[in-house]
Amino acid sequence: MLALNQPTNRTGKQIVLHVDMDSFFASVEVREKPELKGLPVVVGSDPKGGKGRGVVSTCSYEARKYGIHSAMPVSQAYKLCPDAAFVPVNMKLYAQVSGNVMEIMKVFAEKFQQYSVDEAFLVPGPEIKSFEEAAIIGLRIKDEILKQERITCSVGVGPNKLIAKIGSKFQKPDGLTVIRPEDVQEFLYPLNVSKIPGIGGKTTEALKLMGITKVEELANCDVQRLSERFGKMGLWMKQVSHGLDFSEVKEWEEAVKSISRSGTFAEDTNDPVKIAGFLELLAESVHRALLRDGFLFKIVTLRVRYEDFSTYTRSKTIPVCTSDIFVIKRVSMQLLAEFIGKQKIRLVGVGVSRLRERDTRQTKITDF
DSSP: OEEOOSOOBOTTSOOEEEEEESSHHHHHHHHHOGGGTTSOEEEESOOGGGTOOOBEEEEOHHHHTTTOOTTOBHHHHHHHOTTSEEEOOOHHHHHHHHHHHHHHHHTTOSEEEEEETTEEEEEOOTTOOBHHHHHHHHHHHHHHHHHHHSOOEEEEEESSHHHHHHHHTTTOSSOEEEOOGGGHHHHHTTSBGGGSTTOOHHHHHHHHHTTOOBHHHHHHSOHHHHHHHHTHHHHHHHHHHTTOOOOOOOOOSSOOOEEEEEEEEEEEEOOHHHHHHHHHHHHHHHHHHHHHHTEEEEEEEEEEEETTOOEEEEEEEEEEEEOOHHHHHHHHHHHHTTTTTTSOEEEEEEEEESOEEOOTTOOOOOOO
8 A cells, every 4th residue: 555645856855765574484484385375374483282482483464363473472372373374483594585685675775774684774866856756666676576586575665764664564564655754743643652663662661651652742742851761762752753863774884795686577588688688787787886885896696587486596706806897797698698598587687796895906807
């Protein structure tokens, strides 16, 4: 469901998207085991007939109707719904799907920040000048994730990370909510204070004792009163109750291991010209990211997914580190030759790895 008012250009104003996978682990399990579709699915420890000592990692929306939720003792979940499908955690699989999902999002991002295994913030490129255009980006992300990974997500679009994150949870599952700056107060004020990320159960109860249950009541509360009760957190709560958040969207400060881009064709194809042209566009996107972040690479990797969803990767190490776009295109085309003509292709992707920071002695390779 899309919540949009009249289009308003916000040129020069920040637009942030928050993408949150829907019941991520459970959705991946249902994708892998279609017989689970429509059933209450609980991912976590073995309930052992109600005597298990572990906890619920996550559960499907069908299971939530029984009152089951994340971090609940699995024994309690079993009592609430003994007929649920209890499946063990498969973190290796979830990490693989998470990586694929994050790569899909990066195609649409000028700035990108993975927030957890199943959610991320992104700022679209400068060509996106309105919240209406950002909504289209949100729909494209949802469509690509559904096409490539066969799971759904929800997207929030707002003027900052706080509003975008609240928005992504507003119409779950499979939702899209857009909140423009002029609509922030109208959107936030009716919500329970527990909807604000960072206000947990204990703080919610403490606020309730002060007569505060809605965001509007929090916004109208005297800041001195909040500070006396909560210290510095009181100042923060006053700020976020007005929808203010000045944190930036940026990558965690850790080594970047690779840069890659992938995309799904509108229809499966074996047309070599169409495939090669699409691969060139992806290579150009990878190259722009390399230049933006100041990296050289030494390995080019191609990813191909056929119409039957079988997926293959091929890599080639080049002699010297470079950032030459022609190397990316040439090597990826060489690797692609193996896959042309066998069956129709659904998805292609290209990436570079073994990165190092650029220096003044950057080398370009044109012959190998």
